[in-house]
Amino acid sequence: MKLKTWLGILTAVVAVFTVQAQDMSEEAIKERIKPAGSVYVAGVEAETAAAGGGVKSGEEVYNQACMACHGAGVLGAPKLQVAAEWQPRLDERGLDGIWQNALDGINAMPPRGACGNCSDDEIKAAIEYMIEGI
Ligand code: HEC
Structure with a gap:
């Protein structure tokens, strides 16, 4: 293979890694787990109320x-x-x-x-x- 082709492949590989590295940034991770976290907390609160954590009617x-x-x-x-x-x-x-x-x-x-x-x-x-x- 020619050097130019190798460089092309290398550039592509680096580009892919850069994109992945960005996605794995702390902010991206926080964003991704945030909605799941909120749903989890809401579910636990509902369970607590049903289990007698809140004032019952x-x-x-x-x-x-x-x-x-x-x-x-x-x-x-x-x-x-x-x-x-x-x-x-x-x-x-x-x-x-x-x-x-x-x-x-x-x-x-x-x-x-x-x-x-x-x-x-x-x-x-x-x-x-x-x-x-x-
Ligand atoms: C194991 C059965 C049982 C359960 C469970 C029960 N009760 Fe009673 N309750 C009775 C009986 C029997 C009487 C009638 C007692 C009597 O006057 O001889 C009564 C009477 C009462 C009275 C009238 C008291 C009075 O001074 O005349 C109230 C008020 C009362 N119950 C409230 C409740 C509440 C509130 C609950 C639920 C948190 C409850 N009961 C659960 C059996 C039960």
């Missing part, structure tokens, strides 16, 4: 910890949004009274409905959800 607490008994009225639990079953309790003790009993437990109702990671306010929100509209 009354409905979420109910679905997670109260529905098992209060959905069907197991062991005489007052049923979801059934006024006839909640009203006498509210008349007698008021919202604060039944809230306190939910925290302490009453008869077959376990303290906090056995929701270990529910805050006082989350228990209250769940009660408000159960008596909503009655």
Whole structure:
């Protein structure tokens, strides 16, 4: 092969390496992993909230910890949004009274409905959800 051809090949090879070297620069790498990183963080945050990292809504607490008994009225639990079953309790003790009993437990109702990671306010929100509209 002629020297000119060799030089041509060499130039091409150097050019290819230069382009690759540019792509591998720190900035290019950061740019490339950035979107994946953001998606990852957002996913973890969503998981944390679902796992109880954030404040749960009354409905979420109910679905997670109260529905098992209060959905069907197991062991005489007052049923979801059934006024006839909640009203006498509210008349007698008021919202604060039944809230306190939910925290302490009453008869077959376990303290906090056995929701270990529910805050006082989350228990209250769940009660408000159960008596909503009655
Ligand atoms: C293992 C079944 C069970 C679970 C789980 C449960 N409850 Fe209950 N709950 C009961 C029963 C049974 C009663 C009725 C107790 C009684 O008055 O004899 C009751 C009563 C209550 C009352 C009325 C208390 C009063 O003073 O009249 C509230 C409020 C309440 N539950 C809230 C909750 C909340 C909020 C959750 C979920 C975080 C929950 N419960 C989960 C069984 C359960």
